[in-house]
Amino acid sequence: MTLTGPVEVVGTGLLGTSLALACTAAGLDVLLSDVSAEHVRTASGLGAGRAKQPGDRAQVVVVAVPPDHLGPVIASILTETAGTDTVVTDVGSVKAAPLAVVADHPEAARYVGSHPMAGSERSGPLAGHAALFEGRPWAITPHLGSDDAAVELVEELVRLTGAVPVWLTPDEHDRAVARTSHVPHLMAALVAGRLAEAPEAYLNLSGQGVRDVTRVAAGDPRLYAQIVTGNRDAVLDLLGEVREQLDAAITAIGSGDRGGLEEILTRGNVGTRAIPGKHGGPARPMASVWVTIADEPGQLATLFADAVETRISVEDIRIDHDPSRPVGLVELVVDETHADTLLEALAAKNWVAHR
Amino acid sequence: MTLTGPVEVVGTGLLGTSLALACTAAGLDVLLSDVSAEHVRTASGLGAGRAKQPGDRAQVVVVAVPPDHLGPVIASILTETAGTDTVVTDVGSVKAAPLAVVADHPEAARYVGSHPMAGSERSGPLAGHAALFEGRPWAITPHLGSDDAAVELVEELVRLTGAVPVWLTPDEHDRAVARTSHVPHLMAALVAGRLAEAPEAYLNLSGQGVRDVTRVAAGDPRLYAQIVTGNRDAVLDLLGEVREQLDAAITAIGSGDRGGLEEILTRGNVGTRAIPGKHGGPARPMASVWVTIADEPGQLATLFADAVETRISVEDIRIDHDPSRPVGLVELVVDETHADTLLEALAAKNWVAHR
Known part of the structure; x- marks a missing residue:
C-alpha cells in the first residue's frame, strides 16, 4: 500500500494540526475534524486541510485527542469504517491503555498505535507547525493482530513528517516512556517542589545543575497527570524501584556508608552514558x-x-x-x-x- | 583592612590553582602549598604563584583541600598563625562540618568560611583557570564569632575573582546547597540509574527532557559521596521530604487520584519559577x-x-x-x-x- 491520502486528522491541537500541515505540504488531501468547530476553522485557515464532510473517506485516520479519549475515539472510528481498508492510528503518549479498549474490536487489525516524541510548551492549532516532527523519534507500536499493510502505511506517514521510526510493542513503549519521560518528569517535579518551599536567599546558590534537573517540571500539571495515570502500571513499577534506591541512599547517608552511596551514584554514572549519543552512535566523552x-x-x-x-x-x-x-x-x-x-x-x- | 597579599593557597587542585591564578593576575603575591610537591610545581609553572617557604607569612590563607580534611587543616593553620591577624577561609562545599571542628579554637575569630559555586568535570592544577569564578555566586558564611575585618577581607578576595558574594550563615548555606545541589544530584542519579538497567531499544525514545534531568549524574561518585555525607543532616531532612512526596505520588497514581498528583506537579511548577531569573530579576516567561x-x-x-x-x-x-x-x-x-x-x-x- 502506498500513502496517497486522504489523511484524516481527528483532533486539531498541536500534534494534529502539525501532522496535517506536514501532510498538506507533501501534497496529500487532508480532512480535519474536532469537537471544536473553531479549532477546525483555525487549522484549516492555517492551510492544514479542509473540514471533513459527510461522505469523505480517508485512507488513514490519525487520532490526536487527549489521552483519556483515545480508546473510545479509536473504537468508534473502527466501527464507522467497518468493511473498508481505512487504517487507523493515534499519536497518544501511552499505548497499552487505548489498545485495551480496542483489542477485542472486530476491526482491530486496521489499528496501529504510534507516538511521536515531539511537543511544545504551547498547545492548540495555532501552535502547529509542519516541521514539528522533523528529526524526532516516532514510536510505531503494532499489536499482535495489526495488518502488515496497515503497519507499512503508518511507517510511510511517519517518514513523510521527517521523523525517525522506532519499533516497539505497546507494552515496551509504555515501559520505555515511563523510564525516559514519565519518571524523570515526576522526579524533576519532586526536586522542584523542594525549591518552591525554600527561602529566597537559598536559591541564589542555584547553578546550571538544578536548572537542568528541574526544567521539565515546568510542564502543564493537568496534562502530565493525565499522561502518568494513563501509564499507571509501568510508572508504579519504576517508582517502586526509585523508592527502594532512595531508601538505600537514605540508609547509606544516615549510617555514613560511603561505599553504598558511591554504588548508587556509580549506577547513575552508567545511566548517563547509556543515553544514545549523536546520530545513534555510542555517547563519546x-x-x-x-x-x-x-x-x-x-x-x-x-x-x-x-x-x-x-x-x-x-x-x-x-x-x-x-x-x-x-x-x-x-x-x-x-x-x-x-x-x-x-x-x-x-x-x-x-x-x-x-x- | 585591604587585601594586599600575600595570599596563601593550601591545596593546589582545580579551585585552589584557579584562585591562585586570579590573585596573581590581580598583582598579589601568592604562596602555594600542597601535600603533593608535584602539584605545587605544576601550579607554580602555570604562573599561579610560588612555593611557600618557611618564614613566609600570608595576609589570607585559603584552604582548598578535599571536604574530609577541611576542619583539621583549618584548625592547624589557626594554631600555626596564633597571635597574628592572618585571616583563614576555605572553599569547601559544606560549611557546618568544618566549623564544628574549628568553632572552639581560641583563634576562631580569624576564620570565615566560603564556597564558590564553580567547578568543572576536570580536577587538578592543570584544570585551573583565573576565570573559573567569573560571574559565579560565591557564598560567604561568617560564624557568630568571625571578626568583621576578616569577613571584609574575604569579601574583597571573592570580588577580586569576579564572583558574586552571597551572604548566608553556615547552617543556611548547608541547607541551601542540600536543596539546590546535593538532593538534585542524588535524584538525577536515581533517575539515571533506572536508565542503566533499561533495554537499549527503550533509550531510543530519550529526548531532551531526560538528558537534562540526568546530566549532573555524570559527576564523580567518590567526590559526591564525600560532599553528600559531609552535609548529612540537611540532606537527610530533605530526602525525608522527597520520600514523603514520592509516597504521596505513588498513592495518587495507584488510586487514580489525579487531583493529588496534579497538586504535586503544580508544586514543581512553582519551584521552577522560584529559581532566580537572569540578573537576579524574577524569571520572565x-x-x-x-x-x-x-x-x-x-x-x-x-x-x-x-x-x-x-x-x-x-x-x-x-x-x-x-x-x-x-x-x-x-x-x-x-x-x-x-x-x-x-x-x-x-x-x-x-x-x-x-x-
Whole structure:
C-alpha cells in the first residue's frame, strides 16, 4: 500500500494540526475534524486541510485527542469504517491503555498505535507547525493482530513528517516512556517542589545543575497527570524501584556508608552514558569549554564565528547568566579530544575562556 | 583592612590553582602549598604563584583541600598563625562540618568560611583557570564569632575573582546547597540509574527532557559521596521530604487520584519559577523557537548571525541531535513576547523553524 491520502486528522491541537500541515505540504488531501468547530476553522485557515464532510473517506485516520479519549475515539472510528481498508492510528503518549479498549474490536487489525516524541510548551492549532516532527523519534507500536499493510502505511506517514521510526510493542513503549519521560518528569517535579518551599536567599546558590534537573517540571500539571495515570502500571513499577534506591541512599547517608552511596551514584554514572549519543552512535566523552561574554546577542554571534573557524563541531551549548551583572557564561560542549584546541583558539582571539 | 597579599593557597587542585591564578593576575603575591610537591610545581609553572617557604607569612590563607580534611587543616593553620591577624577561609562545599571542628579554637575569630559555586568535570592544577569564578555566586558564611575585618577581607578576595558574594550563615548555606545541589544530584542519579538497567531499544525514545534531568549524574561518585555525607543532616531532612512526596505520588497514581498528583506537579511548577531569573530579576516567561539545521558548525554560525540581526536577546540555546540522521534541532529560548518575531525573521531567511 502506498500513502496517497486522504489523511484524516481527528483532533486539531498541536500534534494534529502539525501532522496535517506536514501532510498538506507533501501534497496529500487532508480532512480535519474536532469537537471544536473553531479549532477546525483555525487549522484549516492555517492551510492544514479542509473540514471533513459527510461522505469523505480517508485512507488513514490519525487520532490526536487527549489521552483519556483515545480508546473510545479509536473504537468508534473502527466501527464507522467497518468493511473498508481505512487504517487507523493515534499519536497518544501511552499505548497499552487505548489498545485495551480496542483489542477485542472486530476491526482491530486496521489499528496501529504510534507516538511521536515531539511537543511544545504551547498547545492548540495555532501552535502547529509542519516541521514539528522533523528529526524526532516516532514510536510505531503494532499489536499482535495489526495488518502488515496497515503497519507499512503508518511507517510511510511517519517518514513523510521527517521523523525517525522506532519499533516497539505497546507494552515496551509504555515501559520505555515511563523510564525516559514519565519518571524523570515526576522526579524533576519532586526536586522542584523542594525549591518552591525554600527561602529566597537559598536559591541564589542555584547553578546550571538544578536548572537542568528541574526544567521539565515546568510542564502543564493537568496534562502530565493525565499522561502518568494513563501509564499507571509501568510508572508504579519504576517508582517502586526509585523508592527502594532512595531508601538505600537514605540508609547509606544516615549510617555514613560511603561505599553504598558511591554504588548508587556509580549506577547513575552508567545511566548517563547509556543515553544514545549523536546520530545513534555510542555517547563519546565530551568536555566543556566555558567562555565569559558580555550579555549582548552580538557577542554570541562573534563567539560562534570564532568557534566555527576552528572547524570543531560544537555538540551542545548552554548559557548561564550571572545573577547580578550583565555578563553571561557560555558553555560549549565538544568532543573531549578537541577541547584544548578550541580553548587555545578562543584564547588567541582574546576570549576569556577556560575548561 | 585591604587585601594586599600575600595570599596563601593550601591545596593546589582545580579551585585552589584557579584562585591562585586570579590573585596573581590581580598583582598579589601568592604562596602555594600542597601535600603533593608535584602539584605545587605544576601550579607554580602555570604562573599561579610560588612555593611557600618557611618564614613566609600570608595576609589570607585559603584552604582548598578535599571536604574530609577541611576542619583539621583549618584548625592547624589557626594554631600555626596564633597571635597574628592572618585571616583563614576555605572553599569547601559544606560549611557546618568544618566549623564544628574549628568553632572552639581560641583563634576562631580569624576564620570565615566560603564556597564558590564553580567547578568543572576536570580536577587538578592543570584544570585551573583565573576565570573559573567569573560571574559565579560565591557564598560567604561568617560564624557568630568571625571578626568583621576578616569577613571584609574575604569579601574583597571573592570580588577580586569576579564572583558574586552571597551572604548566608553556615547552617543556611548547608541547607541551601542540600536543596539546590546535593538532593538534585542524588535524584538525577536515581533517575539515571533506572536508565542503566533499561533495554537499549527503550533509550531510543530519550529526548531532551531526560538528558537534562540526568546530566549532573555524570559527576564523580567518590567526590559526591564525600560532599553528600559531609552535609548529612540537611540532606537527610530533605530526602525525608522527597520520600514523603514520592509516597504521596505513588498513592495518587495507584488510586487514580489525579487531583493529588496534579497538586504535586503544580508544586514543581512553582519551584521552577522560584529559581532566580537572569540578573537576579524574577524569571520572565520564556518561549522556545526550534530550528532544523544540517549538522555542520557553519550552519550554527549562520543561524546565529541571522538571529543577531533581529536584535532579540537569546537567553538560552540547546542542541538536540537526530539519533539517526545528520540533522540537528536547535532550540533558541527567548522572551515569550519576542518568539513570534524571531520565528518570522528566521522563516524569512529560509530556516525551517517552529515554536
